Amino acid sequence: MSMRSQVYEWSNLAPASQDFTLRRTTADVPKALTANREYDLFIGGIGLNITKPAETTATQFIVIEDIACSPTLNGAVQIRINTTDYFQNPDVTDMVGIPGLASPYPRGAPSTVNLNGATGAALADTDNILKSFDLYPDVYVLPGQTFQILYTPLESTNAQSFAATSTEVVSAFIKYTLYDGPDALIANKLLELGVTINPNNVDWYKRSLIEQQQRSAAASAAAMAATNGGV
Amino acid sequence: MSMRSQVYEWDAGRGTTQVQRGQAGQRISIFIGGFGNNITKPAETTATEFVVIEDIAVTPTLAIGLNTGQTALTVRGLQYDEAGSGVAGPRAYTQVRINTTDYFLNPDNVPNDGIPGTASPYPRSINFQPSFNLYPDVYVLPGQVWDVIVTYYDATGLLDSAGAVLSVADTNIAINQLQCFVKYTLYDGPDALIANKLLEMGISINPGNVDWYKRSLLASQ
Numbered sequence: 001m002s003m004r005s006q007v008y009e010w011s012n013l014a015p016a017s018q019d020f021t022l023r024r025t026t027a028d029v030p031k032a033l034t035a036n037r038e039y040d041l042f043i044g045g046i047g048l049n050i051t052k053p054a055e056t057t058a059t060q061f062i063v064i065e066d067i068a069c070s071p072t073l074n075g076a077v078q079i080r081i082n083t084t085d086y087f088q089n090p091d092v093t094d095m096v097g098i099p100g101l102a103s104p105y106p107r108g109a110p111s112t113v114n115l116n117g118a119t120g121a122a123l124a125d126t127d128n129i130l131k132s133f134d135l136y137p138d139v140y141v142l143p144g145q146t147f148q149i150l151y152t153p154l155e156s157t158n159a160q161s162f163a164a165t166s167t168e169v170v171s172a173f174i175k176y177t178l179y180d181g182p183d184a185l186i187a188n189k190l191l192e193l194g195v196t197i198n199p200n201n202v203d204w205y206k207r208s209l210i211e212q213q214q215r216s217a218a219a220s221a222a223a224m225a226a227t228n229g230g231v
Numbered sequence: 232m233s234m235r236s237q238v239y240e241w242d243a244g245r246g247t248t249q250v251q252r253g254q255a256g257q258r259i260s261i262f263i264g265g266f267g268n269n270i271t272k273p274a275e276t277t278a279t280e281f282v283v284i285e286d287i288a289v290t291p292t293l294a295i296g297l298n299t300g301q302t303a304l305t306v307r308g309l310q311y312d313e314a315g316s317g318v319a320g321p322r323a324y325t326q327v328r329i330n331t332t333d334y335f336l337n338p339d340n341v342p343n344d345g346i347p348g349t350a351s352p353y354p355r356s357i358n359f360q361p362s363f364n365l366y367p368d369v370y371v372l373p374g375q376v377w378d379v380i381v382t383y384y385d386a387t388g389l390l391d392s393a394g395a396v397l398s399v400a401d402t403n404i405a406i407n408q409l410q411c412f413v414k415y416t417l418y419d420g421p422d423a424l425i426a427n428k429l430l431e432m433g434i435s436i437n438p439g440n441v442d443w444y445k446r447s448l449l450a451s452q
Contacts, residue, residue, distance in 0.1 A: 003367050004334065004335075004336075004367075005363075005364075005365055005366055005367060006335055006336060006338075007335065007346055007347070007350055007363055008337060008338060008343075009347045009349065009350065011294060013316050013317075013318075024256075024322070024324075024344060024382075024384050025256060025384065026255040026256040026384050026385070026386070028316045028384065029297070029316055029317070030296055030297055030316065030317045042338060042339075050337045050338060050339040050341065051339045051341060052339050054338030054339065055338075062338075066362065068362055070294055072294075105349065105350070105362060106291060106293070106349045106350065106352065106359055106360065106362060107359075107360035107361070107362055108356070108357055108358045108359055108360045109293065109294075109358075113295050113296060115295070115296050115297070115298035115299075116298065116299070117301075118301070119304060120304035120305040120306040120307075120311060120319075121306075123295055123301070123304060123306050123311065124293065124295055124306050124307065124319075125306075125307070128357055128358060130360075147338075157296070162298050163298055163299050165297070165298075166296060166297060166298040166299070167296055167297050167317065168294075168295070168296035168317075169294035169295055169296045169297075169316070169317045169318055170294055171294045171349065173347075173349075173350055173362055175350075175362065175363055177367075178336070199366065199367040199435070200435070202433075203433045203434060203435055206432075206433030207432060207433050207434060210432060210433065
């Protein structure tokens with residue numbers, strides 16, 4: 001399986017005794033987030049993390065196809081490849097990335113939650129946010145590159161109108177396709193050719209290679225037959 | 232009929248043994264896990280079968296938060312109780328396993344819990360719409376064993392058959408509380424051979440391409 005659809009879901013949940021976890025547990029509780037601070041979804045030290053920075057090996061190629069985050073807290077998600085942020089302001093200055101209101105996770109989530117709500121309807125029954133943003137063209141992570149997904153809430157998880165111990169739960173989501181081995185080589189070739197990298201085009205390139213081989217084999221056979229016939 | 236669209240729906244509250252709070256955090260096979268509705272033997276393909284898994288989905292979750300100890304509220308059809316992690320619903324994930332290999336990995340190449348129900352919800356609704364599309368599809372080649380694994384973490388986001396929060400006592404989960412859905416196409420007999428041929432050629436395996444291959448064979452005769 002050398003082309004695989006993958007997802008990564010982060011949330012600010014971890015066991016009470018620690019700020020981050022490498023495995024979800026049944027005892028996870030929300031962790032407070034500070035407003036206007038970037039949190040790396042992979043190794044940021046809050047919520048679910050992984051063991052090392054996300055990077056591609058020499059035989060891997062990643063195509064990021066979607067990013068999204070909770071629309072609450074005016075959160076936003078940014079992609080960083082090596083040290084370069086993908087989303088920029090028109091004046092080429094840094095920005096926080098795609099707002100959760102434009103790319104909500106889950107789709108249909110409310111834009112706010114009211115932790116003072118005494119009923120389920122009052123807790124989260126404001127609206128259903130649908131996506132305004134589509135990550136197209138996709139973002140390529142070439143072999144050997146490191147990438148980060150950064151979540152920035154513009155408000156803290158403990159709004160002043162709630163109890164001091166209150167904490168909102170937020171999530172972020174990334175969907176990508178991992179090309180490995182020969183398919184990563186083909187992805188590199190497509191990149192050189194200026195062809196969009198997706199499973200269809202990788203398959204197309206494989207087919208064209210096979211057809212080319214068949215044609216050359218047929219031509220060799222015909223040449224051989226002609227040579228033998230001429231003797 | 233040698234190409235057949237198939238679905239399998241698993242419900243943790245059906246069958247002879249239902250899920251309880253003790254199963255939170257455990258990986259449960261939806262086919263032979265011993266909880267909910269199961270089948271008689273592991274899912275596997277014979278030498279003349281080819282399976283293409285096209286969609287998987289599981290009960291969704293909604294992130295909310297913790298405040299003042301609200302209990303037993305229903306939020307958008309999901310159970311919410313602050314004794315848990317501050318989310319409504321089960322915090323459920325679903326993973327595909329082929330033989331002994333998990334399909335979904337973290338970026339550090341460590342197998343993870345799989346697709347969150349929040350990204351691929353079952354059932355879909357206005358409140359919970361999919362962010363995830365299983366593309367490219369997952370192929371189960373002839374002779375392989377495959378499984379779909381569900382893991383849930385929040386028993387306070389589920390109800391038992393008496394309508395109480397599942398995390399309170401060792402009671403059985405109610406039906407429609409934790410569900411998983413798999414959609415796949417089964418290619419059998421000659422169509423499985425064609426599916427293998429398409430795989431060799433690097434062509435996506437779907438009913439349209441299998442039909443195209445048959446037409447091209449007929450045209451070349």
